[in-house]
Amino acid sequence: MRRGGRPANSHEATDRTEPTVTATLAASRRIARRFGRAAAGYDDAATVQRQICEHLWRLAQDHPPPPGAIVDAGCGTGHWLPTLSVGFGERLLIAADLAPPMLAQLRHREPGQPCVAADVHALPLATGSVAGIWSSLCLQWCRPEPVLAEFSRTLQSDGTLWLSTLGPETFAELREAFAGIDDASHVLDFVGVDRLEAAAASAGFNVLAQRRQRHVACAPDLAGLLRAIKAVGAQDVGDNRRRSLLGRQAWRTVEHRYEAFRRADGLLEVGYDALYLILRKRP
Numbered sequence: 001m002r003r004g005g006r007p008a009n010s011h012e013a014t015d016r017t018e019p020t021v022t023a024t025l026a027a028s029r030r031i032a033r034r035f036g037r038a039a040a041g042y043d044d045a046a047t048v049q050r051q052i053c054e055h056l057w058r059l060a061q062d063h064p065p066p067p068g069a070i071v072d073a074g075c076g077t078g079h080w081l082p083t084l085s086v087g088f089g090e091r092l093l094i095a096a097d098l099a100p101p102m103l104a105q106l107r108h109r110e111p112g113q114p115c116v117a118a119d120v121h122a123l124p125l126a127t128g129s130v131a132g133i134w135s136s137l138c139l140q141w142c143r144p145e146p147v148l149a150e151f152s153r154t155l156q157s158d159g160t161l162w163l164s165t166l167g168p169e170t171f172a173e174l175r176e177a178f179a180g181i182d183d184a185s186h187v188l189d190f191v192g193v194d195r196l197e198a199a200a201a202s203a204g205f206n207v208l209a210q211r212r213q214r215h216v217a218c219a220p221d222l223a224g225l226l227r228a229i230k231a232v233g234a235q236d237v238g239d240n241r242r243r244s245l246l247g248r249q250a251w252r253t254v255e256h257r258y259e260a261f262r263r264a265d266g267l268l269e270v271g272y273d274a275l276y277l278i279l280r281k282r283p
């Protein structure tokens with residue numbers, strides 16, 4: 001697969017200035033709305049998201065939590081809760097998500113499941129109250145430093161955090177195809193593993209395991225690929241997003257460039273650079 005240089009509109013995630021509280025709240029509301037709109041169709045569309053949960057789950061087998069409650073932070077529709085429940089035995093499981101429609105899907109399927117509409121930057125849980133936090137594909141929508149500090153606050157000492165998120169190569173094909181098309185961002189900036197590990201260390205975690213794996217989504221054409229991304233609510237690209245439709249000529253240019261990523265089986269693909277971290281809170 002062809003890989004290009006950095007597009008003009010990309011920024012190193014580490015260069016981002018601290019957002020104001022208002023900007024953070026606005027971003028949270030926007031993200032909650034997007035995921036809320038995707039909630040009803042999420043389980044059908046979330047093929048890569050499920051693969052990533054499976055991979056994280058395999059890693060988690062070697063690093064079980066101490067006795068106590070487990071939180072699924074950014075649980076979405078809660079499709080991974082039954083696995084956590086069976087795999088980690090009888091214990092309290094709490095599901096948390098920013099988007100109420102995601103939790104509505106969960107309540108519909110698992111009526112008795114304790115769940116809370118909450119932002120992982122400020123969980124409504126007592127300090128040191130949980131033994132494990134499972135968080136798959138939520139952190140990339142957040143500021144990693146305060147969220148890892150919040151996870152650390154919530155965990156008891158020796159508690160385990162199983163984390164998956166998306167790394168900088170995620171959607172590299174889209175980044176390349178949209179490069180220089182306009183001044184807007186078309187792909188979110190994803191944080192690298194060095195910054196995550198530094199944030200984890202300063203939040204009081206030891207790294208037990210770390211992996212990186214590419215997963216792909218496919219579609220017959222670019223519009224189909226973008227629909228697949230939108231179907232799981234993952235289309236937010238931050239404040240510098242384009243607010244109007246792309247012109248026809250610009251769209252044709254992007255489609256033409258994307259042909260570089262057509263595979264031998266005739267499908268176009270887009271990559272997810274999945275980062276996996278298993279962390280233990282230091283005593």
Ligand SMILES: C[S@@+](CC[C@H](N)C(=O)[O-])C[C@H]1O[C@@H](n2cnc3c(N)ncnc32)[C@H](O)[C@@H]1O
Nearest residue numbers: 035049074075076097098099119120136138141
């Ligand atoms: C890609 S989905 C992943 C859902 C599920 N964990 C999975 O593996 O399929 C991301 C989820 O994170 C939630 N989310 C995003 N930002 C959040 C935040 N700041 N606090 C809590 N949940 C958040 C979204 O509402 C969405 O349900």
